[in-house]
Amino acid sequence: MSAKSLNSLAGTKAKNTIDAYRSDWDDFCDWCKYHKQTSFPATAETIVNYINDLADYAKTATIRRRVSAISENYNAAITSGIKVENPCREWIVKEALTGLTRLKGGAQTGKTPIYWDQLCDMIKCIDTKGLGGLRDKAVLLLGFMGAFRRSEISGLDVTDIKRVHQGIIVTVRQSKTDQQQMGQQVGIPCISDDDFDCVKAVEQWITAANLVDGPLFRSILKNNTASKNRLSSKSINLIVKKYVSMIGLNPDLYGAHSLRHGFATYAALNGVEERLIMRQTRHRSVEMVRRYINEADLFVNNPISAIFNKK
Structure with a gap:
């Protein structure tokens, strides 16, 4: 947030509130930087796109708080004499928030995780005779094994x-x-099962699509060749929903974030240490990772298993 905005807020808001606004504003700025958008001044369309991206994994209350923080920053800037319009006051932003509440309700808990056995079932549904199938298999396995965000998969x-x-x-x-923007490196080892080996899947896609440089994942043309156009993060989301539906699960509960969520939770279920999970997911804070671990702990050493699943 700008110095003028902070000075303006300091007279009316508690320190903790200002710190929360700063954190939410920084998140918005990071998103804009990644998507090559301007955060200040921002358009109403940018705010709506930000809301739509957050909707894949964040709670409704979190999204509303983020938009509120953005709006307060603009209000503070206007109060301090900066000539700028507040994009959060536009009707399309209000409609986006209203639609979000109708769609997700007030107690949204994020996308449902996809576990390894479910992912394997999804992979088995893919027709890898066509180029699109090879691409989709690589997308799903890479998204899970690398615990990538959908924007990261799209940007490779x-x-x-x-x-x-x-x-x-x-x-x-x-x-x-x-x-x-120093760059982050993620290691993905080969595994013994060739049918579900991420390394092999990515190599098969690159070879079949004759890729040398440019976007890794691309749309497929009618003649079954890879286009030059980068696959959007929205398309990554739709790929996940497509194969989730094919194994009989409700696609409304799943999205691209389900791969990342699924990896972290599945790793915790298998006793992987917190620090090792964080190294793969690249979380800066342990808070979210511990949520995944706590979710897994509901079933680790559960007394019901001890009672009913005796060997």
Whole structure:
């Protein structure tokens, strides 16, 4: 937030409130930077797109608080004499928030995680004879194994994939948790089951699509060749929903974030240490990771299993 905005807020808001506004504003600025949008001044359309992205994983209350923080920053700027319009007052932003409440309700808890056995069932539904199937398989396995956000999957280039003896190293050039844009590297080892090996799936896609550079994941043309156009983060979301539906699950409960959520929770269920999960998910704070671990702990050493699942 600007110095003028902070000074204006300081007279009317508690310190904790100002700190929360600053954190929410920073999140919005990071999102705008990644999507090459202007945060100040921002358009109402930018605010709506930000809301839609948050809707994949954040609670309704969190989204409303973020928009409120953005609005307060603009109000404070206006009060301090900066000539700018508050985009949060536009009707399309209000409609987006109203629609969000109708769609998600007030007690939304994020996308349902996709566990490994469910992912395997989804992979089995894919027709890998066509180029689109090879791409979708690579998207799903990479999204899960790398615990990537959908924007990170969409933003990958072919040159971001480096083959080494143990597997592949994926370089994420821009990420929500990499504000300095230093780049983050994620290791994905080979696994023994070729049908579900992420490394093999990514290599098969690259080879079949004849990719040398440019976007890693692309739309497919009618002649079954890869276009030059990068697959959008929205398309990544739709791929997940498509195969979730094919195994009989409700697609409204799942999205691209289900892969990331699923990896973290599944890792916790298998006793993986917190620090190792965080290294793969690249969370800066332990708060979210511990939510996944606590979710897994509901079933680890559960007394019902001890009673009814005796060997």
